[in-house]
Amino acid sequence: MFGLINIGFGNVIAGDRIVAIVNPESAPLKRLKEDAKEEGKLIDATYGRKTRAILISDSNHIILSAIQPETIAQRFMQSFFEIEEQLERIRRKG
Incomplete structure (x- = not known):
C-alpha cells in the first residue's frame, strides 16, 4: 500500500501502480523505452535532464525520471511507513 x-520536479505517481524501478543503462531497457514511445505509453518526467530511472507500471506505461532509482525506492518506503503509522493510529482508536 503506497x-x-x-519522482522529481513536482511529478507524482500512484505508488500502487508501479511494478519496477530500474536503471536505464542496459540495452533491453533502452529498447523497452523505444517500444513504449512507439506505442504511446512513454511518460517523460525528466524535464530534459538525463534519465536516471525507468519506472514500469502495471498498465505497461514506462515513466522516465531524472531521480536515481535508489532515491525513488526510499520515497516508496517512506510513504509505506507513513501510511502504516496512520493505520496503526486508526486501529488504536477503534
Whole structure:
C-alpha cells in the first residue's frame, strides 16, 4: 500500500501502480523505452535532464525520471511507513 510518490520536479505517481524501478543503462531497457514511445505509453518526467530511472507500471506505461532509482525506492518506503503509522493510529482508536 503506497500513496503518491514524488519522482522529481513536482511529478507524482500512484505508488500502487508501479511494478519496477530500474536503471536505464542496459540495452533491453533502452529498447523497452523505444517500444513504449512507439506505442504511446512513454511518460517523460525528466524535464530534459538525463534519465536516471525507468519506472514500469502495471498498465505497461514506462515513466522516465531524472531521480536515481535508489532515491525513488526510499520515497516508496517512506510513504509505506507513513501510511502504516496512520493505520496503526486508526486501529488504536477503534
